[in-house]
Amino acid sequence: MAPLPPSTDPIDALLSAHGLRRTAAARQVLGWLLAHPDTSYTHAQLQVALADDTDAALDRVTLYRLIDRLTQVGLLLCRVDSQRVRRYQAMPTSVHAIPHFECQSCHRDSPLAGALKANANDLEKAAQTALETLAALGYQGMSMDFAVRGVCVDCATGTAAPEVAAGPAA
Secondary structure, eight states: OOOOOOOOOHHHHHHHTTTTOOOOOHHHHHHHHHHHHTTBBOOOOHHHHHHHHHHSOOOOOOOOOOOHHHHTTTTTEEEEEETTTTTEEETTTSEEEEEEETTTTTEEEEEEETTTTGGHHHHHHHHHHHHHHHHTTOOOSSOOOEEEEEEOOOHHTOOOOOOOOOSOOO
């Protein structure tokens, strides 16, 4: 069987560069998450979003396997919140740490990159230094997750929380 020709599609290129097959399902999942970089999804939320987005729905097991493979090669960031719910988000190759706030009450997961804009370079440098130090010690396949946990403003003040793309913990 002849090897596939090089692809100009950036999603295909990412999959190939990370040693993954360029299947329609892999392109669909990675494409969706890359198109929504500031949102983390549970498995169930991602399955619903993908079903709404296309005619061909992925079965639950295929989606689990794809998420697992994409996470193992560093294309996805997997976070486990305080309720032990796994949330997945695209991991840009240029980013070494994705800061986020997790509300202990409503379990919303909010990116903090905008809020920390003035200090984002310092955070990125600190993450890069930590990863380089660990790599020098022999650690491999690392990513960094900066999670701040507490109670969001909406829960603290008792105001109704606006609907967010990440939705409730599933």
